Structure formats: structure tokens, C-alpha cells
Amino acid sequence: MKTPLSSSPSSSSSLLRKARLSPYYLFTFFAFISIRQETYREEESEVAVFELVGQMEGCDDVFSGKWVWDEENHPLYEESECPYIQPQLTCQEHGRPEKDYQFWRWQPHGCSLPSFNATLMLETLRGKRMMFVGDSLNRGQYVSMVCLLHRLLPEESKSMKTNGSLTIFTAKDYNATIEFYWAPFLLESNSDDAVIHRITDRLVRRGSINKHGRYWKGADILVFNTYLWWMTGLNFKILQGSFDDEVKDIVELSTEDAYRMGMKSMLRWVRKNMDPKRTRVFFASMSPSHQKSIDWGGEAQRQLLQPNHHDLGPILLGKQWGPLTPEQLANPVSYADCVHWCLPGLQDTWNELLFAKLFYP
Ligand SMILES: *[C@@H]1O[C@H](CO)[C@@H](O)[C@H](O)[C@H]1NC(C)=O
Ligand SMILES: *[C@@H]1O[C@H](CO)[C@@H](O)[C@H](O)[C@H]1NC(C)=O
Ligand SMILES: *[C@@H]1O[C@H](CO)[C@@H](O)[C@H](O)[C@H]1NC(C)=O
Numbered sequence: 001m002k003t004p005l006s007s008s009p010s011s012s013s014s015l016l017r018k019a020r021l022s023p024y025y026l027f028t029f030f031a032f033i034s035i036r037q038e039t040y041r042e043e044e045s046e047v048a049v050f051e052l053v054g055q056m057e058g059c060d061d062v063f064s065g066k067w068v069w070d071e072e073n074h075p076l077y078e079e080s081e082c083p084y085i086q087p088q089l090t091c092q093e094h095g096r097p098e099k100d101y102q103f104w105r106w107q108p109h110g111c112s113l114p115s116f117n118a119t120l121m122l123e124t125l126r127g128k129r130m131m132f133v134g135d136s137l138n139r140g141q142y143v144s145m146v147c148l149l150h151r152l153l154p155e156e157s158k159s160m161k162t163n164g165s166l167t168i169f170t171a172k173d174y175n176a177t178i179e180f181y182w183a184p185f186l187l188e189s190n191s192d193d194a195v196i197h198r199i200t201d202r203l204v205r206r207g208s209i210n211k212h213g214r215y216w217k218g219a220d221i222l223v224f225n226t227y228l229w230w231m232t233g234l235n236f237k238i239l240q241g242s243f244d245d246e247v248k249d250i251v252e253l254s255t256e257d258a259y260r261m262g263m264k265s266m267l268r269w270v271r272k273n274m275d276p277k278r279t280r281v282f283f284a285s286m287s288p289s290h291q292k293s294i295d296w297g298g299e300a301q302r303q304l305l306q307p308n309h310h311d312l313g314p315i316l317l318g319k320q321w322g323p324l325t326p327e328q329l330a331n332p333v334s335y336a337d338c339v340h341w342c343l344p345g346l347q348d349t350w351n352e353l354l355f356a357k358l359f360y361p
Contacts, residue, residue, distance in 0.1 A: 031063045032223075032350075032357050035270055035281040053120070053359040059111035062356055070105035075344035076116060082147035082343070084160055084169070089140060091342035094317040101342055106349045116348075116355050118149050124358075125176040125221075133216060134225035135184035137287050140340060141223070141354075142167075142180040144347040149178070165194045166215060179219070183212040184229040186266050190243070191229065202232055203250070204258065205239040209265040217273055223354065224266060225284040228339065230259045280358060284350065287341075 056062065079085065079092045092099065106113060132142040146169045150158055157172040165182040182194040188208035191197040205211075216222060230236060236258035240249040253261070270281050341347050 031285045032354055033283045033285060034357055034361065035267070035283060052361060053114070056111045056114070056356065056360045059108055059360075061110070062108045062113065062353060064110075065106055065108035067104045068107040069103055071103050073115075074105055074348075075099075075102040076348050077147050077151065077344055079344060082143075082150065084143055084146050084150065085343045086139070086143065088136075088337070089143070089340060089343045091317055091345075096317045096342065101345045104346070104349070106352065113352050113356050114360055116148060116352050118152055120359065121355065122149055122152055122171065122174055122176065125171070125178070126174045127176065128220040129177050129179060129218060130221040130223075131179040131181060131216060131219040132223045132225075133181045133183055133186065133212075134223075134284070135182075135227075135229055136340060137228070138223065138225040138284060139167075139180050139182070140343065140347045141225075141284065141350050142178065144343055145351050145354075146178055147343065148348065148351060162194075165192065165212070181212065181215055184226065186212065186224065186226050186262055188212065188243070189229075201237070202229065203237050203239050204262070205243065206261065207265070209269045213269050213273065216269075219274075220278070221280045221282075221358070222270075222274065223282045223284060226262060226266075227259075227286040230255055230262070282354065282357065287339075 079090055087094070091101075130145075132138045132145075146160070149171070150169075153171050153173065158170065159172075160167065160169045162168075167180045167182075169178045171177070182192070182197075184191055184197070185202075185204045186209060188205040188211040190201075190203045191199050192212075232255070234255060235252045236255045238251050238253055238258055238261070240251060266283070274281055
């Protein structure tokens, strides 16, 4: 299997289990970590920029719950009515025969998620920048967010433009932008080209977050993710000097230490550059890849994904990177994309969760 996020399935999944890089993995499917949430609680009177709509009663943990079949309210939009979905994720157009994956709703155990209110979201974004930073999973969530909002905007007052690592969706009448910045490690790396980045021998430069971070300054809402690109094996190569050095100074760290270095850089950048009174910062935790059915194993996950987790993935028929051979077609496992998610689909749920965390913290 080859995708932009490709990594050896067995090594990444076993590492996942070994490294326990996130305590959330075992009992949640996905979580947003709201960075410096405490600050907002303490200084609630000053959170004028983001009107809090209310509290979710009984919802200490929206990430603990189950999937519920909901044909009445889902999907939240149609694949064909959102022109911004990249071909990799338009599963109906590429021949996926059913739509079962579009009808699942996330039901927390203690409460119900508020309905995604696109009007409220757009009003809140007036005069603001919302930015997703990370890898192609975050790009999927970014596109989902644009799909959830764009219907409220007339054709002539919206646009989407890509320049290198930065993609900007503009809602002109609102003077608002929703942006995606490609930085799969957040730090500078040899995989930073937004188009040509499928490099097997990955290298990340220590202390280099400003290389990309200067493009994030001024964002009002930031949603980071980084995870899967680090999962190449037990060790990871870190560049100490510069990519221009003739003789490169490279050290190998355990993948866990390398990832920790990345997370610390991100947190330092946030502390230095984001105003906790005016802005919100989120970190989206890992999305499980699921190359083998055993990867779905474990009691907690089995329960989370019942009653029929197969309906949530994998992508069997998104646009492929090359034409499929008859042998491949006969054996879907050989080309299935078990990393990304069809849209509309699961990633809309991530935005419903983000919406809940933004307005009902
Ligand atoms: C959505 O938000 C708008 C703006 O705050 C509000 O007027 C409207 O009543 C909300 N809609 C629903 C269904 O809650
Ligand atoms: C538009 O939004 C930007 C922030 O993204 C702000 O600096 C600028 O003043 C706004 N312009 C108008 C006309 O409101
Ligand atoms: C694209 O980005 C580069 C680097 O940030 C910038 O110099 C250039 O002006 C941009 N091009 C367009 C067409 O916006």
C-alpha cells in the first residue's frame, strides 16, 4: 500500500502499541487536546473573542462514547455538492458502491454533541483566520470544515487557492479565511514539499519550527496534528545543523524521543506566539491506521467501533496514485488506503467535536 502517509503497516502498528505515545489511544478513537484550556477557565470574563454558547451537561469526556447509525441527520453534506474535496477522498465518484460510512454519528456516553451550526461558526470567524497545520489527515479535516461552511456563501464571495504549503479558503463577505498549512512534522523536514514528499528516509531538523511557524502567526484558531509521519520504525533521524550543510550532523533518537522533541517545540511556539486571551489552540491526536483487522483489536476499540466498524473504512476506491492493474483490482487489500477517510464521513465528526470544544468548552 502506498499513500502519502505510507509507513510500514506492521512496524507502525506495533510501535503504536509499544510506544504508547498517547494515553488517549486505548480508550478514545480520536481526541482534541485544547492547549492551555485552564487559562480560559480562569479568565473567562476576558474570553470576549469567542462567545461560549453553553455547557454540555454531563459531558466531562466527549471522546468517550459510541458510534450510532443516524440516517436522519447524516451525512452533513453531499460529496457532489462540495467541490473542494480532493480526489483521494471522493469515494463515491471513484466507485465505492455503498454509502454506509456516511451515516454514523458520535454519541458520547454522558450527553449529546451540539449540532454543528455553520452560521454560528462563520459569524465567529468574521474578521479572523482559522488554520489547520499538519499532515494529510489534518488536510482532510480542513476540507471537511470548508464543506460544512461553504453552502452559506454565494459563489462569487468564496475562493480556495493553494500556493506551496499553504491553502487558503476565503469567505470574502466575512473577511474570514480557513487555511491549511502542510507541515507533516511541524518542524522543518525533507518531506515539506506539499506535492513531492514521499521520501523513505525521513529527516527532521531540530529547533526549526519557526521555519514554518512564521506562516501561522496571526491565526485566531489553530488546529495542529502530527503523528503518523514519525512512525517509521524504532528510531528516527534528527538533523542537528542545517539542510544546507555539506556534511550533515545527524543523530538517531528513539521515535518516542523524536516525537517528544516535536511536541515540545510546538508547545514552546504556542506559548511564544499565541495570546491565550484572544485565540484558541487545539492538537488533534492520532487517527488510527488500520491495515490489518488485528489493528482494530482490543476490547476498548472493539466496543468503540461497534456495531459494524467496517463501515467506517478503509478507502477502497478513492483516486489512486497510479492506474490499478487487474491483479490489484482483484485484490483490494493491495491498494486499499487504510489511513485517510472518505468525505463526507468520519472527519465531519472530528469537526463536530471541534465545534463542541470551541463553543461548549
Ligand atoms: C445557529 O447560530 C445562529 C447564530 O448564533 C443562531 O441565530 C441560530 O439560532 C443557531 N441555530 C440553531 C439551530 O441553533
Ligand atoms: C479583516 O481581517 C483581518 C484579520 O484577518 C483584519 O486585520 C482586517 O482589519 C479585517 N478587515 C476588515 C475590513 O475588517
Ligand atoms: C506564494 O508564496 C511565496 C512564498 O511565501 C510568495 O513569495 C509568493 O508571492 C506567493 N505567490 C502567490 C501567487 O501568492
